[in-house]
Structure formats: C-alpha cells, structure tokens
Amino acid sequence: MAKSGKLSRPEPRSSKSSAHTRQALVRAAIETLKTDGFARTSARVIACRAGSNQSLIFYHFGSVANLLLAALDEVSADRLERYSATAAQIGSLSQLVDVAEVIFREDLDEGHAAVLAELVSGAASVPGFGTEVAARLRSWTQFAQDAVEKAADSSVLGLSLPSADVAYSLVALYLGLEMLSHLDGDRDRAFALFHRAKQLAALAEVLGFSSPAKEASP
Amino acid sequence: MAKSGKLSRPEPRSSKSSAHTRQALVRAAIETLKTDGFARTSARVIACRAGSNQSLIFYHFGSVANLLLAALDEVSADRLERYSATAAQIGSLSQLVDVAEVIFREDLDEGHAAVLAELVSGAASVPGFGTEVAARLRSWTQFAQDAVEKAADSSVLGLSLPSADVAYSLVALYLGLEMLSHLDGDRDRAFALFHRAKQLAALAEVLGFSSPAKEASP
DNA sequence: GTCTATACTTGGATAGAC
DNA sequence: GTCTATCCAAGTATAGAC
Numbered sequence: 001m002a003k004s005g006k007l008s009r010p011e012p013r014s015s016k017s018s019a020h021t022r023q024a025l026v027r028a029a030i031e032t033l034k035t036d037g038f039a040r041t042s043a044r045v046i047a048c049r050a051g052s053n054q055s056l057i058f059y060h061f062g063s064v065a066n067l068l069l070a071a072l073d074e075v076s077a078d079r080l081e082r083y084s085a086t087a088a089q090i091g092s093l094s095q096l097v098d099v100a101e102v103i104f105r106e107d108l109d110e111g112h113a114a115v116l117a118e119l120v121s122g123a124a125s126v127p128g129f130g131t132e133v134a135a136r137l138r139s140w141t142q143f144a145q146d147a148v149e150k151a152a153d154s155s156v157l158g159l160s161l162p163s164a165d166v167a168y169s170l171v172a173l174y175l176g177l178e179m180l181s182h183l184d185g186d187r188d189r190a191f192a193l194f195h196r197a198k199q200l201a202a203l204a205e206v207l208g209f210s211s212p213a214k215e216a217s218p
Numbered sequence: 219m220a221k222s223g224k225l226s227r228p229e230p231r232s233s234k235s236s237a238h239t240r241q242a243l244v245r246a247a248i249e250t251l252k253t254d255g256f257a258r259t260s261a262r263v264i265a266c267r268a269g270s271n272q273s274l275i276f277y278h279f280g281s282v283a284n285l286l287l288a289a290l291d292e293v294s295a296d297r298l299e300r301y302s303a304t305a306a307q308i309g310s311l312s313q314l315v316d317v318a319e320v321i322f323r324e325d326l327d328e329g330h331a332a333v334l335a336e337l338v339s340g341a342a343s344v345p346g347f348g349t350e351v352a353a354r355l356r357s358w359t360q361f362a363q364d365a366v367e368k369a370a371d372s373s374v375l376g377l378s379l380p381s382a383d384v385a386y387s388l389v390a391l392y393l394g395l396e397m398l399s400h401l402d403g404d405r406d407r408a409f410a411l412f413h414r415a416k417q418l419a420a421l422a423e424v425l426g427f428s429s430p431a432k433e434a435s436p
Numbered sequence: 437g438t439c440t441a442t443a444c445t446t447g448g449a450t451a452g453a454c
Numbered sequence: 455g456t457c458t459a460t461c462c463a464a465g466t467a468t469a470g471a472c
Contacts, residue, residue: 017455017456018455021455021456037342037343038342038343039257039340039342039343040342040343042446042447042448043447043448043449044446044447044448052456053455053456053457053458054448054449055449055450055456055457055458056455056456056457057448057449058448058449058450059455059456060455063448063449064447064448064449117339120397120398120401121335121339121340121397122257122339123401124255124256124257124400125255125256125257125258130400130401130402130403131402133401134401134402137398137401162414165410165411165414168398168407168411169391169395169411171394171398172391172394172395172397172398172408173387173390173391173394174394175393175394175397175398176389176390176391176392176393176394176395176397177387177390177394179338179339179390179393179394179397180338180355180386180389180390180393182342182348183338183341183348183351183352183355184348184349184352185348189386190390192383193383193386193387196380196383235437235438236437239437239438260464260465260466261465261466261467262464262465262466270438271438271439271440272466272467273438273439273440273467273468274437274438274439275466275467276466276467276468277437277438278437281466281467282465282466282467
C-alpha cells in the first residue's frame with residue numbers, strides 16, 4: 001500500500017553513510033529514468049544500479065514514487081540555477097531562441113529532458129503523483145515566462161503577446177519534442193527546428209518587429 | 219515471451235463471433251487507454267471491459283502490444299478521414315487555426331489524443347513498439363503538413379515557412395498539450411491557447427501577411 | 437472460438453536478523 | 455542503517471478441456 005499523500009522521512013540523522021546512500025539512490029534513479037524509462041524504473045533496478053539494497057529505498061524515501069520526486073528535484077534545482085543565469089542576458093527575440101536552443105540541446109543530450117518527460121507521462125500510473133510533478137513543472141513554466149517577457153520587452157510585437165500562454169506552449173513543445181525524439185530515436189529532427197526558428201527570428205528582426213541589439217545594463 | 223517483430227494472426231475465419239470478439243477487444247482497449255492510461259491497460263483489464271476472456275487477446279492478436287496497435291489504427295483511420303475533409307477547406311491562416319482548434323478540442327474531449335499520447339509515451343516499455351507507433355504517427359504529421367501548406371499558399375510569409383518542420387512542431391505541441399492537460403487535469407488551459415492563436419492569426423492577416431479571404435473552388 | 441486453470445515473472449512493500 | 459528473506463498483488467502468456 002502506497003502512502004497516499006505525504007512522505008514520512010525517517011528523520012535523517014546524517015550519520016555519514018546515510019546521506020551517501022540517499023544520494024546514490026537518487027543518482028541511480030535519475031540514470032535509470034534516462035536510460036530505461038519510467039516503466040522500467042523499479043525499486044530493484046534502481047537499487048542494483050546504486051550498488052545498494054532494494055529495501056533501503058523504502059527506508060529512506062518511503063516509496064519509489066517519493067524517490068522519483070527527489071530525483072526530479074535534484075535535476076531541476078541544478079539546471080534551473082544555471083539556466084537562469086543564461087536567460088538573464090536575453091534582450092531580443094534572437095537571443096531568446098539562442099538560449100532555448102542551448103537549453104534544449106543540453107537537456108536532450110544529457111537526458112535531463114527525459115527525466116522530466118518520463119515523470120510527466122508516467123505520472124498517471126501513480127495516484128497523486130501528477131499533482132507533485134505538476135507543481136515542480138511550474139518552476140519551469142515560470143522560467144520560460146520570464147525569458148519570453150525579456151524578449152518581448154524589446155519587441156513591438158511582444159506587447160500583444162501573452163507571455164504566460166507562450167511559456168505554457170513552449171513547455172508543451174519541449175515535452176512533445178522530447179517524446180518524439182525518443183520515439184524514433186531522431187534527435188536531429190528536433191535540433192533542426194531551432195535552426196529554422198533562428199532564421200525566423202532574424203527575419204522578424206529585419207522586418208522591424210523587434211530591436212535586435214538592446215543590451216541589458218541596468 | 220513476446221513476439222519480437224511481427225504479429226501472427228490466426229487467419230481470421232470470419233466465423234461471425236470472431237469478428238465480434240475482435241472488435242469488442244479493440245473498443246475496450248481504446249476505452250481503457252483513454253480512462254486508465256497505458257500503464258493500467260493490461261490484458262486482464264481490457265478483457266474484463268470487453269466482457270470477454272483474457273486469453274482471447276493472445277488468441278486473436280498474439281500480444282497486448284499488437285492489440286494496442288490495432289486500437290491506434292482504429293482510432294486513426296476514422297479521424298483521419300473526417301479531418302481530411304475539414305482540412306480541405308483551409309484557405310487562410312485563420313482557417314488553419316480554426317481547423318486546428320476543432321480537431322484538438324474534439325480529440326481532447328473525446329480522448330482520441332489520449333490514446334495517441336499514451337501509446338507514444340508508453341512505447342518505450344515494449345521492445346519494438348516505438349517503431350510501430352512512429353510509423354502510424356507519420357500519417358498525422360503528413361496531414362498537418364498538408365494543412366500548413368494550404369494555409370501557407372495564401373500567405374506571403376508562408377513562402378519562407380518550411381511546412382515539414384512546422385508540421386512536426388505542431389504534432390509535438392499537440393502531444394505536449396495533451397500530456398500537460400492530463401497532468402493537472404486542466405483542459406481549459408490548452409483551449410485558451412487557441413483563442414490566443416486566433417487573435418494572432420487575425421492580427422497577421424490585418425498586417426497584410428496573408429490574404430484573409432481566398433475561397434478554394436477548383 | 438471460448439473458457440478455466442495455471443506456470444512464470446516482476447513489482448512494491450515489510451519483518452526481522454545483524 | 456543495512457542486509458536477507460519473504461509476502462502479496464498483478465502482469466504476460468500458455469495448456470488443455472469444452
């Protein structure tokens with residue numbers, strides 16, 4: 001029987017090896033999600049990969065689902081921090097596309113996007129899991145919205161663009177592209193889209209819809 | 219042990235009840251994918267829903283995976299025919315958005331999108347399943363490409379738009395929106411996007427990027 | 437063609453020794 | 455905290471009676 005709502009941490013005593021085991025399990029969970037997918041990410045497989053024991057997952061995290069959420073947090077926190085620094089420099093539509101390409105390429109190459117996509121698609125199989133994943137996804141839609149607004153501020157067209165809706169669409173597109181890439185194993189198809197997007201962004205700037213070079217220096 | 223590649227149909231003898239059972243199983247599989255998701259769509263659940271027996275799935279389809287592909291074919295064939303008739307009337311950007319909205323709304327409401335999304339996301343768990351789903355998805359990217367080209371023909375901007383890439387993006391967006399809708403149970407969020415898209419399409423036409431009223435009457 | 441019964445596998449989760 | 459051993463539920467797939 002799975003805990004319905006909250007996780008009941010066994011009060012981590014930080015007795016040196018405990019933290020080590022926890023981290024090993026989290027890292028193994030991330031790796032398994034990337035390579036094997038949600039359906040094959042079981043307690044046994046994760047523990048084996050971590051060189052640990054299956055029962056320790058339930059001791060430290062209470063359930064496999066909670067471990068998976070911890071894995072998502074681990075991946076998200078790290079990237080969100082780095083990407084925010086990159087996104088702060090956005091001052092035009094072209095730069096928005098550039099940043100999006102850098103992020104998407106790294107996420108797809110390193111498998112970060114896979115972790116998110118697997119949890120989003122697999123959320124339906126675990127009761128209450130969808131809510132938790134959705135909450136963590138909000139950080140990313142907010143990040144996308146901030147990035148869009150930075151680009152929109154430099155554009156005449158941007159004034160009429162609802163940044164929240166655009167951000168939501170970008171996240172959906174991100175997830176969809178990740179899934180399609182895994183489906184047919186064709187990453188280049190998705191990457192090619194950014195090449196096109198760059199051309200369109202450049203075209204839009206030439207047509208005068210945005211001010212191409214606007215350095216952000218407050 | 220699952221059959222690795224092909225399905226071995228037991229030479230359907232069309233002895234009246236056989237076809238009836240097959241159809242009942244296909245319909246039950248579709249319904250289960252919609253309501254319960256890929257992970258919970260098992261032979262036992264499908265058979266129960268069909269009022270049939272679990273072992274008949276293997277008798278008629280060889281494996282659960284083959285039944286699921288048959289279910290996808292059933293859903294796709296029906297909709298592709300109807301939607302093609304609708305898409306034939308596209309003569310402007312606004313009409314493209316209108317058609318897209320009609321299709322997406324029906325798919326989301328009726329659960330057609332769920333069937334596709336569930337199979338795409340669940341494809342990773344069954345060896346060789348991804349290839350089969352990807353092949354069936356190609357009908358839809360082709361459909362989207364045709365629709366995009368119809369709209370692009372009426373637009374000055376369209377001349378520089380790579381219809382194949384745009385179509386691929388639309389399919390990815392479609393899948394992503396479906397997944398997000400299921401994640402937080404918020405369908406309206408996705409629907410609101412079409413409202414925005416309509417405004418943008420109208421704006422683009424006003425700005426002279428496309429010829430708004432171009433009746434297709436050959 | 438359809439059913440019952442069952443073999444076999446894998447998964448989540450727990451008990452209890454250490 | 456960590457391990458072994460185990461329970462129990464659910465899955466695919468098959469055998470064989472009808």
